[in-house]
Amino acid sequence: xxxxxxxDMQAIILSFKVACTATILxxxxxxxxxxxxxxxxxPGKAFWEGxxxxxxxxxxxxxxxxxxxxxxxxxxxxxxxxxxxxxIIFTLTGAIIASSVVGFPLLVRSIRLGMESVDASYRKAxxxxxxxxxxxxxxxxxxxxxxxxxxxxxxxxxxxxxxFGATIILAGNIPGVTQTIPLAIYEYTSxxxxxxxxxxxxxxxxxxxxxxxxxxxxxxxxLNKG
Numbered sequence: 001x002x003x004x005x006x007x008d009m010q011a012i013i014l015s016f017k018v019a020c021t022a023t024i025l026x027x028x029x030x031x032x033x034x035x036x037x038x039x040x041x042x043p044g045k046a047f048w049e050g051x052x053x054x055x056x057x058x059x060x061x062x063x064x065x066x067x068x069x070x071x072x073x074x075x076x077x078x079x080x081x082x083x084x085x086x087x088i089i090f091t092l093t094g095a096i097i098a099s100s101v102v103g104f105p106l107l108v109r110s111i112r113l114g115m116e117s118v119d120a121s122y123r124k125a126x127x128x129x130x131x132x133x134x135x136x137x138x139x140x141x142x143x144x145x146x147x148x149x150x151x152x153x154x155x156x157x158x159x160x161x162x163x164f165g166a167t168i169i170l171a172g173n174i175p176g177v178t179q180t181i182p183l184a185i186y187e188y189t190s191x192x193x194x195x196x197x198x199x200x201x202x203x204x205x206x207x208x209x210x211x212x213x214x215x216x217x218x219x220x221x222x223l224n225k226g
Contacts, residue, residue, distance in 0.1 A: 004201075008197070008200070014092070014095075015160075018092070018167075022103060022160045023157045023160065026104055027074070029104075033052065033108050037108075038115045039115070041086075053105045053109070055104065060102055061165040063166040064168065064169025067169070067170045071094065090174060091165055094178065095170070095171035096169045098170045103157075103163070104180030106136050107152040108152070111148050114144075114149065114151075117145075123141065154215070157212060161205070167183065168186070181201055182205075184201055185201045
């Protein structure tokens with residue numbers, strides 16, 4: 001892509017790293033949270049549902065600031081991590097955490113809908129035949145929710161590719177370190193004569209998002225046939 005600068009390619013690669021890592025790391029937790037919400041009776045379930053879904057309605061900048069307070073050197077978690085010389089803010093890890101928090105509700109909502117659609121009689125039949133709770137989960141609930149899990153992963157991946165507000169607050173906009181595609185576009189639009197480069201990255205972002213949608217649609221059709 002001759003119309004892209006080396007720094008733009010770095011931003012694209014970093015965007016993929018952040019989106020892939022955030023999605024892969026969040027999926028097991030998302031499955032667990034969805035299962036708890038669907039199949040258990042925990043006290044204050046409505047409250048916990050609200051906490052999980054809060055990033056959907058909060059401005060990303062607010063989420064980024066709260067994460068900054070949490071992971072800063074004097075934050076609840078940051079003050080503990082600094083003892084082990086671990087820094088979260090202004091690092092790639094910070095960008096991954098920001099994307100994970102913002103995209104997690106989409107992942108959980110999709111998986112939860114999939115688990116709720118599984119006929120309860122299947123699980124009861126498995127338990128009647130001697131399967132334990134874990135066996136019933138891995139042989140009945142999870143396979144039948146596979147399409148929803150993949151859909152949730154796709155939504156979270158796409159959301160992570162476009163994450164801006166929380167990332168720039170927690171991880172900053174450091175070229176080659178934390179600068180993803182949206183942050184690079186923001187930098188171009190803030191600089192003189194950067195419109196053409198911003199437009200080029202916008203086209204790349206649109207193309208990547210379209211590819212994700214195509215892959216998601218193709219995989220969903222395959223899962224439906226299976």
